Amino acid sequence: MTVLEAREVVSGYGEVEILHGVSIKVEEGEVVTIIGPNGAGKSTLMKSIFGLLPLKGGRVVFREEDVTGRPPQAMVRKGMCYVPQSDNVFSSLTIQENLEMGAFIRRDNYRARMEEVYALFPDLAARPHERAGKLSGGQRQMLALARALMLEPRVLLLDEPSASLAPNMVEHVFAKILEINRSGVAILMVEQNARHALGLSHRGYVLAMGQNRLEGSGEGLLNNDEVGKLYLGG
Amino acid sequence: MVQAVTSAVARVARIRQDYPQIADAIGGASLWVLFGVLLVVSVIDARQYLVTGIIVGSIIALGAIGITLIYGVLKFAHFAHGDMMMFGAYVALFALVGGGRIGPLSFGWGMIFAIFVAMAVLGVGSIAIDRVVYRPLRQRGSSSVVLAIASLGVAIVLRAIMLLWWGPDQQLYVSGIHPAREFPFDIKLKPDHIFIVATALVLMALVYLLLFRTKMGKAMRAMSDNADLARVAGIDTELVFMWTWVIGGALAAVAGILLGIQSNLKPELGFILLLPLFASAILGGLGSPQGALVGAMIVGISQEVVVGIDLPFPPFGVPGYKPAVAFGILILILLVRPRGLFGRT
Numbered sequence: 001m002t003v004l005e006a007r008e009v010v011s012g013y014g015e016v017e018i019l020h021g022v023s024i025k026v027e028e029g030e031v032v033t034i035i036g037p038n039g040a041g042k043s044t045l046m047k048s049i050f051g052l053l054p055l056k057g058g059r060v061v062f063r064e065e066d067v068t069g070r071p072p073q074a075m076v077r078k079g080m081c082y083v084p085q086s087d088n089v090f091s092s093l094t095i096q097e098n099l100e101m102g103a104f105i106r107r108d109n110y111r112a113r114m115e116e117v118y119a120l121f122p123d124l125a126a127r128p129h130e131r132a133g134k135l136s137g138g139q140r141q142m143l144a145l146a147r148a149l150m151l152e153p154r155v156l157l158l159d160e161p162s163a164s165l166a167p168n169m170v171e172h173v174f175a176k177i178l179e180i181n182r183s184g185v186a187i188l189m190v191e192q193n194a195r196h197a198l199g200l201s202h203r204g205y206v207l208a209m210g211q212n213r214l215e216g217s218g219e220g221l222l223n224n225d226e227v228g229k230l231y232l233g234g
Numbered sequence: 235m236v237q238a239v240t241s242a243v244a245r246v247a248r249i250r251q252d253y254p255q256i257a258d259a260i261g262g263a264s265l266w267v268l269f270g271v272l273l274v275v276s277v278i279d280a281r282q283y284l285v286t287g288i289i290v291g292s293i294i295a296l297g298a299i300g301i302t303l304i305y306g307v308l309k310f311a312h313f314a315h316g317d318m319m320m321f322g323a324y325v326a327l328f329a330l331v332g333g334g335r336i337g338p339l340s341f342g343w344g345m346i347f348a349i350f351v352a353m354a355v356l357g358v359g360s361i362a363i364d365r366v367v368y369r370p371l372r373q374r375g376s377s378s379v380v381l382a383i384a385s386l387g388v389a390i391v392l393r394a395i396m397l398l399w400w401g402p403d404q405q406l407y408v409s410g411i412h413p414a415r416e417f418p419f420d421i422k423l424k425p426d427h428i429f430i431v432a433t434a435l436v437l438m439a440l441v442y443l444l445l446f447r448t449k450m451g452k453a454m455r456a457m458s459d460n461a462d463l464a465r466v467a468g469i470d471t472e473l474v475f476m477w478t479w480v481i482g483g484a485l486a487a488v489a490g491i492l493l494g495i496q497s498n499l500k501p502e503l504g505f506i507l508l509l510p511l512f513a514s515a516i517l518g519g520l521g522s523p524q525g526a527l528v529g530a531m532i533v534g535i536s537q538e539v540v541v542g543i544d545l546p547f548p549p550f551g552v553p554g555y556k557p558a559v560a561f562g563i564l565i566l567i568l569l570v571r572p573r574g575l576f577g578r579t
Contacts, residue, residue: 052466076468084466090459092578093452100449101456105468147467 001028003063003186004049004080004155010057011048018044020210021058024188026155027202031177031187033218035194035231036207042190043085045207046157049188050082051075063154077105081148085159088144091133095124098132098143102150110150117146120179138169145176149185156180158189162196174200194231198222206231246569261570265517269532276539281419283542284535289427289496291534292434296489297507298514298526299441300482306458306521307478308368310381314389315486316511318356320504321392322487323494324400325352330407338425340412341495349491353484360483361476363388369472389505396501405499430492437488438527441481445523450477458521509557510537513564519577528575533560 004026012018018041026032034042047053049060051072060068062080072082090098099117103110118125121142132143141161148156161177162170170193178200181187191197198204201218206227214227221227250257276284297319304312329351334342367384414422445451453474457464465471493503514533518525537556540549549555549562567574 050466072465073468073470076466082466084463087460087463090456090463092459093456097452097456100452101464101467101469104449104453105470151468 002026002061003028004188005061006045006049006058007061008058009045009048009055009060011044011053011055013044013053017056018210019048022207022210022212023058024205024212024215026186026188029181029184029186030202031181031200031218032189033194033197033201033204034188034190034207035192035198035204035221035227036213037231039209040207041210042207043159044210046082046159046188046190050080050157052082073105076151076153079151079154080157081151081153081155082157083144083148083159083161085163089132089135089140089147092131094129094131095135095143096128098147099150102147106151113150113152117149120149120176121146136169138165138172141165141169141173142176145173145180149180153185155186155188158187160190160192162191162193170196194227195222243569250570258571258573262575265567265571265575269536272536272539275543276535280539280542281421283538285421285423285427287535287538288531289430289534290538291531292431293489293492293496294507294510294514294534295527295530296434296437296485296492297511298518298530299438299523300485300489301511301515302518302520302523302526303454303458303478304482305515307454308381308475309461310378310385311512312482313382313385313508314363314392315482316507317389317392317396317504318360318483318486319490319493319507320499320501321359321396321490322352322356322483323490323499324396324501325355325487326491326494327400327405327407327499333408339429340408340410340424340426345407345495349488352487352491356483356487357480358483360479364475364479369475393501393504396504400499400501402501407494407499426495430496433488433492437485441485441523444481450474454478506557509564510534510560513560513567517563517567517574519574521578522574522576525574525576533563536560536563 002025006022006024008021008023009019010017010021022041022045024032024034024045034045036042044053048055051067051070051074055068058068059066062075062078065078067075067078075082090101093101099114103113123139124143124146132140135143145161158177161173165173174196177187177189189197198218198221204216204218204221205212206214206221214221214224216224276287297315301312301315304310304315326345326348329348330344332342332344334344336342336346367388368381371381371384412424412426414424417423445455453464453469454477456467456469457471457474461471464474490504493507510533514529515526516529517532518527518529537559540559541551541553541556544551549558
């Protein structure tokens, strides 16, 4: 069943149009990766889906409801969470406070959820009162994921989760993403680290110049000659 | 003389540009040393002025904390804050009924009631002003400069209302002579002064608890830290704005009333207050409530003590130089450490 779908999305910043009609789909429980060269509009697509940028055309359908043009708060309430590429933690707040802010809109008791999230990230659980600003790059990325999980989302949008991380941390972050996915959360991510990301994705899309270029299974795209030449370095 | 100063300023600016981190550390350290020296001198030579400075400082602190919170959450310099303080003082004058006295204080329970009325009026009034003035601008995507200028307009409107309603003359909550009492170390204090400092301390403790123990306070800190991420996390930003106004407005009301108790009420006093208020908030580091408290104490004490130390050249010994001291501190911080003592880089 399709949980998230973007149809013919046209969007951009101000007068500048970056996406000229991009369509993607995420099925329940999938990991979907979007790759493409710089400036292809990958991050713009994420922001447009999440309601951070106004759509000039097209539709966004989430959990069988048209959510086109809704603000981020509405998306979050409906079960879509987004982790930006940078500045994705509140650095002057503690780890615990970051998680509490992730759960801001929850009116129920989210203690149990916090325990679950801590169980998934033992590194964070070890020092809940440490300021997020003092964490390493990898730990921050973990905290950003943890924050987004506080609302028990159905779909997680990740904008370059491995950007500017040390190689061993990249490994670790991808392992966590798989673990999150196995708990039933569909994942839509944008990645520079195309080979690695496609390797663990069910499906993938290649974007170029603000348009769909190719799509297929993760493995299919990895073995595709064109993709190999253009985006995977031969 | 002028040439020597300008060339020194230019030299400092050049050093800042070439070695930003070192200049920042040296700037911070030299500010601390300077204020430390001032504190030591005042403890030895000007204790009475030091105590007055602490009283003034705690009043300024309540206003400066509001300015720093509003700056952090709403991202603009709220120039109506001084006039909001004065407006709160006048609302309390309006609501003040009945005489009487609480113990040695110059006022009765009617004043306590009036304080709560003024807090409520200013808290709710701030939300109303936001709805009418700032929110429409925000939704249009106006820059922080536009919002700051709009707040200057609000300041003028508030002052005009005060002039129309209460007139331009100075007024007092309670007239009569309230003698000061002698304390050890040659310090003279009125019971009212102790009330002022105690009230300010209690309110600051409440603000601290709010910011670090409640969900709304944490959301205010989160917005101040990273507004984009707050939006992404689903935090209801309009609700956080509303609470920031309530707190800023209520604190401003109390600050104004305490100032009225300490000296008197006059419509244009609010505007004069802006300088020490902003000097304090910027000295502490805009966005940092703890910084605003420390900044306000330093500004308050410096203003009083510099005037109290009897040296044969300005600004020493001349009360008229008080605002100049605040202004001097402001220039000094902007020159040697623009992010303030506790501000983020």
